[in-house]
């Protein structure tokens with residue numbers, strides 16, 4: 001039997017007879033949403049009743065467009081909270097990650113592609129270091145010879161495209177295989193519409209601030225966006241700064257509820273984004289993630305202590321961590 005046949009079977013065994021809630025990470029992105037959407041359909045084929053929930057907000061218009069165009073049924077967890085006896089599957093992230101709100105119900109399963117950081121013991125785990133979490137679900141369909149409906153194929157295809165930054169980030173052979181299969185089924189008109197609506201007019205304010213405020217030390221580009229913006233936008237600005245030829249490490253942060261929200265990108269082998277973010281924010285916040293991309297926060301209490309001059313201590317912390325990691 002193929003790996004994904006066994007995996008799907010053992011997931012079904014765990015869930016059988018329970019009401020299931022599929023929880024994405026907070027402020028879900030296309031990968032989290034597509035994974036939940038496709039998994040719900042798949043479980044339905046095995047007579048398991050599941051629904052998809054998230055916490056936070058769906059803050060990007062292109063992600064809202066994806067939900068509308070593909071008729072994806074996902075709701076705020078608060079609108080109908082799970083019951084304590086419900087079984088929860090966390091997708092595209094793990095319980096006790098800072099971007100997973102603890103909702104009622106028992107977390108029994110996790111399907112994720114991020115570095116494994118939780119010590120929580122799930123009854124079922126499918127963790128694979130693919131470029132997109134969606135690719136794991138595609139394997140379930142393919143290895144079990146299950147047809148993929150067009151809406152679901154389109155969501156999964158878009159998820160892989162976005163999460164791998166158009167096949168430029170952490171792509172594996174499985175992502176490419178999945179993409180090839182999905183491309184033959186997906187609604188390519190919807191794909192085009194999603195792809196051509198990724199930038200919003202209000203996003204330009206953040207890009208404008210980035211262009212104005214960028215400071216480059218060595219190969220590190222620092223940007224402070226002096227207002228609150230959605231996580232996805234901070235990430236897009238970080239990608240944008242990394243695309244500068246002189247920048248190999250992008251550190252972008254925006255004001256958030258009296259503290260700061262970080263998005264970090266690295267193309268340096270010896271300076272993983274997750275590691276430097278964790279080191280730099282230790283004691284004043286929290287952070288972590290992949291070698292190429294990471295996120296983090298500074299708590300409001302620290303931002304208060306530092307008063308107006310917040311940029312200098314932030315840069316110092318990252319430079320100190322950088323010097324420890326970077327050889328030569």
Ligand SMILES: [Mn+2]
Nearest residue numbers: 031092133163
């Ligand atoms: Mn993902």
